[in-house]
Amino acid sequence: xxxxxxxxxxxxxxxxxxxxxxxxxxxxxxxxxxxxxxxxxxxxxxxxxxxxxxxxxxxxxxxxxxxxxxxxxxxxxxxxxxxxxxxxxxxxxxxxxxxxxxxxxxxxxxxxxxxxxxxxxxxxxxxxxxxxxxxxxxxxxxxxxxxxxxxxxxxxxxxxxxxxxxxxxxxxxxxxxxxxxxxxxxxxxxxxxxxxxxxxxxxxxxxxxxxxxxxxxxxxxxxxxxxxxxxxxxxxxxxxxxxxxxxxxxxxxxxxxxxxxxxxxxxxxxxxxxxxxxxxxxxxxxxxxxxxxxxxxxxx
Amino acid sequence: xxxxxxxxxxxxxxxxxxxxxxxxxxxxxxxxxxxxxxxxxxxxxxxxxxxxxxxxxxxxxxxxxxxxxxxxxxxxxxxxxxxxxxxxxxxxxxxxxxxxxxxxxxxxxxxxxxxxxxxxxxxx
Numbered sequence: 001x002x003x004x005x006x007x008x009x010x011x012x013x014x015x016x017x018x019x020x021x022x023x024x025x026x027x028x029x030x031x032x033x034x035x036x037x038x039x040x041x042x043x044x045x046x047x048x049x050x051x052x053x054x055x056x057x058x059x060x061x062x063x064x065x066x067x068x069x070x071x072x073x074x075x076x077x078x079x080x081x082x083x084x085x086x087x088x089x090x091x092x093x094x095x096x097x098x099x100x101x102x103x104x105x106x107x108x109x110x111x112x113x114x115x116x117x118x119x120x121x122x123x124x125x126x127x128x129x130x131x132x133x134x135x136x137x138x139x140x141x142x143x144x145x146x147x148x149x150x151x152x153x154x155x156x157x158x159x160x161x162x163x164x165x166x167x168x169x170x171x172x173x174x175x176x177x178x179x180x181x182x183x184x185x186x187x188x189x190x191x192x193x194x195x196x197x198x199x200x201x202x203x204x205x206x207x208x209x210x211x212x213x214x215x216x217x218x219x220x221x222x223x224x225x226x227x228x229x230x231x232x233x234x235x236x237x238x239x240x241x242x243x244x245x246x247x248x249x250x251x252x253x254x255x256x257x258x259x260x261x262x263x264x265x266x267x268x269x270x271x272x273x274x275x276x277x278x279x280x281x282x283x284x285x286x287x288x289x290x291x292x293x294x295x296x297x298x299x300x
Numbered sequence: 301x302x303x304x305x306x307x308x309x310x311x312x313x314x315x316x317x318x319x320x321x322x323x324x325x326x327x328x329x330x331x332x333x334x335x336x337x338x339x340x341x342x343x344x345x346x347x348x349x350x351x352x353x354x355x356x357x358x359x360x361x362x363x364x365x366x367x368x369x370x371x372x373x374x375x376x377x378x379x380x381x382x383x384x385x386x387x388x389x390x391x392x393x394x395x396x397x398x399x400x401x402x403x404x405x406x407x408x409x410x411x412x413x414x415x416x417x418x419x420x421x422x423x424x
Contacts, residue, residue, distance in 0.1 A: 098304070099311070118308060152331050157321050188323040189330070193414050194388055197324045229385045231394050 038123040047205035048239040053169035056094030059292030064090035073277030088261040115139035141264040158189035338408035
Protein backbone atom coordinates (compact mmCIF):
# COMPACT_ATOMS: atom_id res chain seq x y z
CA UNK A 1 0.00 0.00 0.00
CA UNK A 2 2.80 2.31 0.94
CA UNK A 3 4.69 1.43 -2.24
CA UNK A 4 1.66 2.12 -4.36
CA UNK A 5 1.10 5.51 -2.81
CA UNK A 6 4.78 6.39 -3.33
CA UNK A 7 4.58 5.40 -6.96
CA UNK A 8 1.43 7.44 -7.30
CA UNK A 9 3.10 10.40 -5.64
CA UNK A 10 6.12 10.21 -7.93
CA UNK A 11 3.82 9.98 -10.91
CA UNK A 12 1.98 13.02 -9.72
CA UNK A 13 5.19 15.01 -9.35
CA UNK A 14 6.33 14.08 -12.82
CA UNK A 15 3.03 15.22 -14.33
CA UNK A 16 3.31 18.48 -12.39
CA UNK A 17 6.80 18.97 -13.80
CA UNK A 18 5.58 18.24 -17.32
CA UNK A 19 2.69 20.58 -16.77
CA UNK A 20 5.12 23.27 -15.71
CA UNK A 21 7.07 22.75 -18.93
CA UNK A 22 3.86 23.18 -20.86
CA UNK A 23 3.15 26.36 -18.94
CA UNK A 24 6.61 27.71 -19.78
CA UNK A 25 6.01 26.88 -23.42
CA UNK A 26 2.74 28.76 -23.36
CA UNK A 27 4.43 31.73 -21.67
CA UNK A 28 7.18 31.74 -24.29
CA UNK A 29 4.65 31.67 -27.06
CA UNK A 30 2.70 34.51 -25.51
CA UNK A 31 5.75 36.67 -25.04
CA UNK A 32 6.88 36.24 -28.65
CA UNK A 33 3.43 37.36 -29.73
CA UNK A 34 3.91 40.65 -27.93
CA UNK A 35 5.66 43.64 -29.43
CA UNK A 36 8.12 45.25 -27.05
CA UNK A 37 8.51 48.85 -28.14
CA UNK A 38 11.73 50.54 -27.13
CA UNK A 39 11.13 53.54 -24.88
CA UNK A 40 13.30 56.40 -23.65
CA UNK A 41 15.80 56.37 -26.50
CA UNK A 42 16.47 59.96 -25.49
CA UNK A 43 15.32 61.74 -22.36
CA UNK A 44 13.82 64.77 -24.06
CA UNK A 45 12.37 65.73 -27.41
CA UNK A 46 15.69 67.41 -28.22
CA UNK A 47 19.13 65.79 -28.34
CA UNK A 48 20.53 69.19 -27.34
CA UNK A 49 19.78 71.73 -30.07
CA UNK A 50 18.11 69.51 -32.63
CA UNK A 51 15.14 67.20 -32.48
CA UNK A 52 15.46 63.71 -31.01
CA UNK A 53 13.30 60.74 -31.91
CA UNK A 54 11.26 61.29 -28.74
CA UNK A 55 7.87 62.93 -28.92
CA UNK A 56 4.97 63.84 -26.68
CA UNK A 57 2.32 61.13 -26.52
CA UNK A 58 -1.33 62.00 -27.00
CA UNK A 59 -2.56 64.63 -24.59
CA UNK A 60 0.81 65.70 -23.20
CA UNK A 61 1.98 69.29 -23.26
CA UNK A 62 5.67 70.17 -23.06
CA UNK A 63 6.54 73.66 -21.90
CA UNK A 64 10.12 74.45 -22.89
CA UNK A 65 12.32 77.34 -21.84
CA UNK A 66 15.76 77.53 -23.42
CA UNK A 67 18.64 79.95 -22.99
CA UNK A 68 21.94 80.42 -24.78
CA UNK A 69 24.34 82.81 -23.16
CA UNK A 70 27.18 84.81 -24.72
CA UNK A 71 30.51 83.28 -25.65
CA UNK A 72 33.05 82.13 -23.10
CA UNK A 73 35.81 84.13 -24.83
CA UNK A 74 34.16 87.46 -24.00
CA UNK A 75 36.04 87.15 -20.71
CA UNK A 76 35.48 87.78 -17.04
CA UNK A 77 34.12 91.30 -17.59
CA UNK A 78 31.04 89.77 -19.23
CA UNK A 79 31.07 86.92 -16.71
CA UNK A 80 32.10 84.57 -19.54
CA UNK A 81 29.00 85.32 -21.55
CA UNK A 82 26.40 84.99 -18.81
CA UNK A 83 25.65 88.72 -19.03
CA UNK A 84 23.97 88.21 -22.39
CA UNK A 85 21.23 85.73 -22.99
CA UNK A 86 19.11 84.54 -25.87
CA UNK A 87 15.77 82.97 -25.16
CA UNK A 88 13.54 80.48 -26.90
CA UNK A 89 10.11 79.64 -25.52
CA UNK A 90 8.17 76.68 -26.79
CA UNK A 91 4.81 74.97 -26.36
CA UNK A 92 4.69 71.46 -27.77
CA UNK A 93 1.79 69.04 -27.74
CA UNK A 94 1.06 65.46 -28.68
CA UNK A 95 -2.07 65.42 -30.83
CA UNK A 96 -1.88 61.70 -31.49
CA UNK A 97 0.55 59.10 -30.22
CA UNK A 98 2.51 59.40 -33.46
CA UNK A 99 1.98 63.10 -34.24
CA UNK A 100 3.36 66.00 -32.27
CA UNK A 101 3.24 69.69 -33.05
CA UNK A 102 4.92 72.69 -31.50
CA UNK A 103 5.22 76.44 -31.71
CA UNK A 104 7.98 78.64 -30.40
CA UNK A 105 9.50 82.08 -30.41
CA UNK A 106 13.19 82.94 -30.49
CA UNK A 107 14.73 86.22 -29.52
CA UNK A 108 17.26 85.69 -32.35
CA UNK A 109 15.93 87.72 -35.31
CA UNK A 110 12.54 87.76 -33.50
CA UNK A 111 11.65 84.43 -35.07
CA UNK A 112 8.45 82.45 -34.67
CA UNK A 113 8.65 78.78 -35.51
CA UNK A 114 6.29 75.87 -35.85
CA UNK A 115 6.94 72.19 -36.41
CA UNK A 116 5.29 68.82 -36.75
CA UNK A 117 6.97 65.52 -35.91
CA UNK A 118 5.61 62.29 -37.37
CA UNK A 119 6.57 58.93 -35.99
CA UNK A 120 6.97 56.53 -38.91
CA UNK A 121 8.66 53.47 -37.39
CA UNK A 122 9.30 52.45 -33.81
CA UNK A 123 12.19 50.31 -32.67
CA UNK A 124 10.80 47.07 -31.26
CA UNK A 125 11.59 43.47 -30.45
CA UNK A 126 9.42 40.43 -29.87
CA UNK A 127 6.74 39.66 -32.40
CA UNK A 128 7.80 42.58 -34.58
CA UNK A 129 11.52 43.14 -34.87
CA UNK A 130 12.45 46.66 -35.94
CA UNK A 131 16.09 47.73 -35.51
CA UNK A 132 15.53 51.51 -35.65
CA UNK A 133 12.97 54.21 -34.94
CA UNK A 134 12.27 56.66 -37.74
CA UNK A 135 10.49 60.01 -37.54
CA UNK A 136 10.06 62.95 -39.87
CA UNK A 137 10.15 66.59 -38.82
CA UNK A 138 9.00 69.54 -40.90
CA UNK A 139 9.33 73.04 -39.56
CA UNK A 140 8.81 76.62 -40.64
CA UNK A 141 10.59 79.68 -39.29
CA UNK A 142 9.11 83.15 -39.65
CA UNK A 143 11.56 85.99 -39.06
CA UNK A 144 9.69 89.07 -37.84
CA UNK A 145 12.68 91.34 -37.37
CA UNK A 146 12.02 94.57 -39.30
CA UNK A 147 13.76 94.72 -42.66
CA UNK A 148 16.74 97.09 -42.53
CA UNK A 149 15.45 99.01 -45.55
CA UNK A 150 11.76 99.89 -45.22
CA UNK A 151 11.64 101.83 -48.50
CA UNK A 152 12.24 98.88 -50.82
CA UNK A 153 9.50 96.37 -51.67
CA UNK A 154 9.69 93.76 -48.95
CA UNK A 155 7.91 90.46 -49.39
CA UNK A 156 6.31 88.40 -46.65
CA UNK A 157 7.76 85.22 -48.17
CA UNK A 158 11.27 86.64 -47.71
CA UNK A 159 10.76 86.09 -43.98
CA UNK A 160 10.19 82.35 -44.32
CA UNK A 161 12.55 79.41 -44.09
CA UNK A 162 11.68 75.74 -44.15
CA UNK A 163 13.35 72.66 -42.71
CA UNK A 164 12.72 68.99 -43.40
CA UNK A 165 14.47 66.29 -41.41
CA UNK A 166 14.42 62.52 -41.15
CA UNK A 167 15.39 61.15 -37.74
CA UNK A 168 16.80 57.63 -37.60
CA UNK A 169 17.56 56.50 -34.06
CA UNK A 170 18.58 53.31 -32.35
CA UNK A 171 18.83 52.49 -28.67
CA UNK A 172 21.83 50.19 -28.85
CA UNK A 173 21.78 49.24 -25.18
CA UNK A 174 20.21 50.49 -21.96
CA UNK A 175 23.00 53.03 -21.69
CA UNK A 176 23.67 54.11 -25.26
CA UNK A 177 21.42 55.63 -27.94
CA UNK A 178 22.46 57.09 -31.29
CA UNK A 179 20.68 59.09 -33.96
CA UNK A 180 21.36 60.22 -37.53
CA UNK A 181 19.50 63.24 -38.90
CA UNK A 182 19.68 64.07 -42.62
CA UNK A 183 18.40 67.65 -42.90
CA UNK A 184 17.39 70.07 -45.62
CA UNK A 185 17.04 73.79 -45.03
CA UNK A 186 15.57 76.25 -47.52
CA UNK A 187 15.75 80.01 -47.03
CA UNK A 188 13.67 82.19 -49.32
CA UNK A 189 15.99 85.18 -49.06
CA UNK A 190 19.73 85.18 -48.39
CA UNK A 191 22.14 88.09 -48.22
CA UNK A 192 24.25 87.77 -51.36
CA UNK A 193 24.77 85.80 -54.55
CA UNK A 194 27.40 83.72 -52.73
CA UNK A 195 25.04 82.35 -50.11
CA UNK A 196 23.07 79.21 -50.95
CA UNK A 197 19.29 79.22 -50.49
CA UNK A 198 19.38 75.46 -49.91
CA UNK A 199 21.56 73.91 -47.25
CA UNK A 200 21.98 70.17 -46.78
CA UNK A 201 23.29 68.80 -43.49
CA UNK A 202 23.75 65.50 -41.74
CA UNK A 203 23.28 65.50 -38.00
CA UNK A 204 24.58 62.91 -35.57
CA UNK A 205 23.58 62.69 -31.94
CA UNK A 206 24.24 60.30 -29.09
CA UNK A 207 23.20 59.80 -25.49
CA UNK A 208 25.32 57.95 -22.96
CA UNK A 209 23.55 57.16 -19.71
CA UNK A 210 25.78 57.81 -16.71
CA UNK A 211 23.38 57.28 -13.81
CA UNK A 212 19.66 56.73 -13.51
CA UNK A 213 18.98 60.44 -13.80
CA UNK A 214 21.99 61.87 -15.64
CA UNK A 215 23.20 61.24 -19.17
CA UNK A 216 25.93 62.71 -21.35
CA UNK A 217 24.77 63.94 -24.76
CA UNK A 218 26.64 65.00 -27.87
CA UNK A 219 25.34 66.43 -31.12
CA UNK A 220 27.07 67.44 -34.36
CA UNK A 221 25.71 68.66 -37.68
CA UNK A 222 27.90 68.33 -40.75
CA UNK A 223 26.95 70.95 -43.32
CA UNK A 224 27.43 69.48 -46.77
CA UNK A 225 27.49 72.77 -48.73
CA UNK A 226 30.91 74.30 -49.41
CA UNK A 227 31.52 76.86 -46.69
CA UNK A 228 34.54 78.63 -48.18
CA UNK A 229 32.97 81.52 -50.07
CA UNK A 230 30.02 82.83 -48.12
CA UNK A 231 29.24 86.42 -47.21
CA UNK A 232 29.28 85.23 -43.62
CA UNK A 233 31.46 82.31 -42.61
CA UNK A 234 29.51 79.50 -40.96
CA UNK A 235 30.72 76.42 -39.12
CA UNK A 236 29.39 73.00 -38.22
CA UNK A 237 27.51 73.18 -34.91
CA UNK A 238 28.81 70.94 -32.13
CA UNK A 239 27.11 70.65 -28.74
CA UNK A 240 28.19 68.68 -25.68
CA UNK A 241 26.38 68.47 -22.38
CA UNK A 242 24.25 66.68 -19.84
CA UNK A 243 20.62 65.69 -19.41
CA UNK A 244 19.47 65.83 -15.81
CA UNK A 245 16.07 64.47 -14.92
CA UNK A 246 14.46 65.66 -11.70
CA UNK A 247 10.90 64.49 -11.21
CA UNK A 248 8.75 66.10 -13.88
CA UNK A 249 11.51 68.31 -15.29
CA UNK A 250 14.31 67.57 -17.67
CA UNK A 251 17.24 69.96 -17.55
CA UNK A 252 19.73 69.97 -20.39
CA UNK A 253 22.94 71.84 -19.57
CA UNK A 254 25.53 72.08 -22.30
CA UNK A 255 28.12 73.97 -24.31
CA UNK A 256 27.62 74.77 -27.99
CA UNK A 257 29.08 77.00 -30.70
CA UNK A 258 25.59 77.82 -31.96
CA UNK A 259 23.59 80.76 -30.69
CA UNK A 260 20.44 79.65 -32.47
CA UNK A 261 18.10 77.11 -30.92
CA UNK A 262 15.99 76.11 -33.92
CA UNK A 263 17.07 74.15 -37.00
CA UNK A 264 17.07 77.14 -39.32
CA UNK A 265 19.43 78.99 -37.02
CA UNK A 266 21.91 76.34 -35.97
CA UNK A 267 22.21 74.75 -39.42
CA UNK A 268 22.30 77.99 -41.39
CA UNK A 269 23.82 80.55 -39.05
CA UNK A 270 26.37 79.03 -36.67
CA UNK A 271 29.14 81.61 -36.83
CA UNK A 272 31.09 80.52 -33.75
CA UNK A 273 34.13 78.29 -33.72
CA UNK A 274 34.99 75.94 -30.84
CA UNK A 275 38.75 76.34 -31.24
CA UNK A 276 38.47 80.12 -30.98
CA UNK A 277 36.40 79.87 -27.82
CA UNK A 278 33.12 81.06 -29.35
CA UNK A 279 31.36 78.65 -27.03
CA UNK A 280 27.97 79.41 -25.56
CA UNK A 281 26.74 77.92 -22.33
CA UNK A 282 23.11 76.96 -22.70
CA UNK A 283 20.26 75.14 -21.09
CA UNK A 284 16.84 73.75 -21.97
CA UNK A 285 14.20 73.21 -19.32
CA UNK A 286 11.33 70.93 -20.20
CA UNK A 287 8.25 70.47 -18.05
CA UNK A 288 5.60 68.02 -19.21
CA UNK A 289 1.94 68.40 -18.26
CA UNK A 290 -0.65 65.71 -18.91
CA UNK A 291 -3.72 67.50 -20.23
CA UNK A 292 -5.65 64.46 -21.38
CA UNK A 293 -5.08 61.15 -19.69
CA UNK A 294 -6.19 58.21 -21.74
CA UNK A 295 -7.03 55.06 -19.85
CA UNK A 296 -6.68 52.34 -22.40
CA UNK A 297 -3.21 52.00 -23.86
CA UNK A 298 -3.31 52.01 -27.62
CA UNK A 299 -0.72 50.92 -30.13
CA UNK A 300 -1.60 53.44 -32.79
CA UNK B 301 -4.06 51.75 -40.39
CA UNK B 302 -5.84 53.29 -43.39
CA UNK B 303 -7.05 56.16 -41.23
CA UNK B 304 -3.55 56.79 -40.01
CA UNK B 305 -2.22 56.79 -43.56
CA UNK B 306 -4.92 59.23 -44.58
CA UNK B 307 -4.16 61.65 -41.75
CA UNK B 308 -0.41 61.45 -42.48
CA UNK B 309 -0.90 62.20 -46.15
CA UNK B 310 -3.22 65.11 -45.37
CA UNK B 311 -0.78 66.59 -42.90
CA UNK B 312 2.13 66.20 -45.31
CA UNK B 313 0.06 67.79 -48.09
CA UNK B 314 -0.65 70.80 -45.88
CA UNK B 315 3.05 71.20 -45.19
CA UNK B 316 3.87 70.88 -48.88
CA UNK B 317 1.51 73.80 -49.52
CA UNK B 318 3.87 75.95 -47.49
CA UNK B 319 6.75 74.80 -49.66
CA UNK B 320 4.89 76.05 -52.73
CA UNK B 321 5.89 79.54 -51.67
CA UNK B 322 9.56 78.65 -52.11
CA UNK B 323 11.77 81.39 -53.54
CA UNK B 324 15.43 81.49 -54.45
CA UNK B 325 16.20 85.15 -53.81
CA UNK B 326 19.18 87.05 -52.54
CA UNK B 327 19.20 90.66 -51.48
CA UNK B 328 21.84 91.65 -54.05
CA UNK B 329 19.82 90.40 -56.98
CA UNK B 330 16.40 91.33 -55.57
CA UNK B 331 17.42 94.85 -54.58
CA UNK B 332 20.27 95.91 -56.89
CA UNK B 333 21.90 99.10 -55.62
CA UNK B 334 22.85 100.43 -59.03
CA UNK B 335 21.76 103.32 -61.17
CA UNK B 336 19.58 102.88 -64.24
CA UNK B 337 22.58 103.82 -66.38
CA UNK B 338 24.14 100.44 -65.59
CA UNK B 339 23.52 97.92 -68.37
CA UNK B 340 22.41 94.72 -66.64
CA UNK B 341 20.69 93.05 -69.58
CA UNK B 342 23.43 92.92 -72.19
CA UNK B 343 26.39 91.57 -70.20
CA UNK B 344 28.99 89.75 -72.31
CA UNK B 345 32.44 88.38 -71.63
CA UNK B 346 34.15 90.04 -74.57
CA UNK B 347 32.39 93.38 -74.12
CA UNK B 348 31.63 93.90 -70.42
CA UNK B 349 33.83 91.62 -68.36
CA UNK B 350 37.04 92.06 -70.37
CA UNK B 351 36.62 95.85 -70.20
CA UNK B 352 36.24 95.79 -66.41
CA UNK B 353 39.24 93.49 -66.06
CA UNK B 354 41.54 95.40 -68.41
CA UNK B 355 40.78 98.66 -66.59
CA UNK B 356 41.24 97.24 -63.09
CA UNK B 357 43.02 93.89 -63.03
CA UNK B 358 45.44 93.28 -65.90
CA UNK B 359 48.28 95.28 -64.35
CA UNK B 360 48.79 92.21 -62.16
CA UNK B 361 46.50 89.51 -63.55
CA UNK B 362 47.10 89.42 -67.31
CA UNK B 363 48.89 86.46 -68.87
CA UNK B 364 52.20 88.36 -68.93
CA UNK B 365 51.94 90.13 -65.57
CA UNK B 366 50.60 87.19 -63.53
CA UNK B 367 53.83 86.95 -61.52
CA UNK B 368 52.75 90.15 -59.72
CA UNK B 369 49.31 88.75 -58.98
CA UNK B 370 50.06 85.49 -57.23
CA UNK B 371 49.96 83.58 -60.51
CA UNK B 372 46.26 84.25 -61.00
CA UNK B 373 45.47 85.03 -64.67
CA UNK B 374 42.23 86.69 -65.71
CA UNK B 375 42.74 87.07 -69.45
CA UNK B 376 41.47 83.74 -70.82
CA UNK B 377 37.88 82.79 -70.11
CA UNK B 378 38.92 79.37 -68.79
CA UNK B 379 41.07 81.06 -66.11
CA UNK B 380 38.23 83.42 -65.18
CA UNK B 381 35.81 80.52 -64.83
CA UNK B 382 38.28 78.63 -62.64
CA UNK B 383 38.71 81.66 -60.39
CA UNK B 384 35.12 82.95 -60.52
CA UNK B 385 34.27 82.24 -56.86
CA UNK B 386 37.54 83.86 -55.72
CA UNK B 387 36.83 86.89 -57.89
CA UNK B 388 33.31 87.22 -56.45
CA UNK B 389 34.51 87.33 -52.85
CA UNK B 390 37.49 89.51 -53.74
CA UNK B 391 35.51 92.21 -55.54
CA UNK B 392 32.80 92.10 -52.87
CA UNK B 393 35.69 92.45 -50.38
CA UNK B 394 34.37 89.68 -48.12
CA UNK B 395 37.30 87.30 -48.55
CA UNK B 396 40.88 87.28 -47.30
CA UNK B 397 42.22 89.20 -50.36
CA UNK B 398 39.95 92.14 -51.23
CA UNK B 399 40.52 93.24 -54.82
CA UNK B 400 41.43 95.58 -56.39
CA UNK B 401 43.81 96.52 -53.56
CA UNK B 402 43.47 100.26 -54.26
CA UNK B 403 39.72 100.43 -53.69
CA UNK B 404 36.41 98.82 -54.43
CA UNK B 405 35.11 98.48 -57.99
CA UNK B 406 32.02 100.46 -58.91
CA UNK B 407 28.79 98.77 -57.90
CA UNK B 408 27.79 98.53 -61.56
CA UNK B 409 30.91 96.48 -62.39
CA UNK B 410 30.42 94.21 -59.37
CA UNK B 411 26.79 93.60 -60.32
CA UNK B 412 27.68 92.97 -63.97
CA UNK B 413 30.24 90.35 -63.01
CA UNK B 414 27.66 88.73 -60.71
CA UNK B 415 25.12 88.67 -63.53
CA UNK B 416 27.63 87.07 -65.89
CA UNK B 417 28.36 84.36 -63.28
CA UNK B 418 24.65 83.78 -62.69
CA UNK B 419 24.11 83.45 -66.45
CA UNK B 420 26.47 80.48 -66.43
CA UNK B 421 29.66 82.34 -67.46
CA UNK B 422 29.01 82.25 -71.23
CA UNK B 423 31.80 82.97 -73.73
CA UNK B 424 30.03 85.72 -75.62
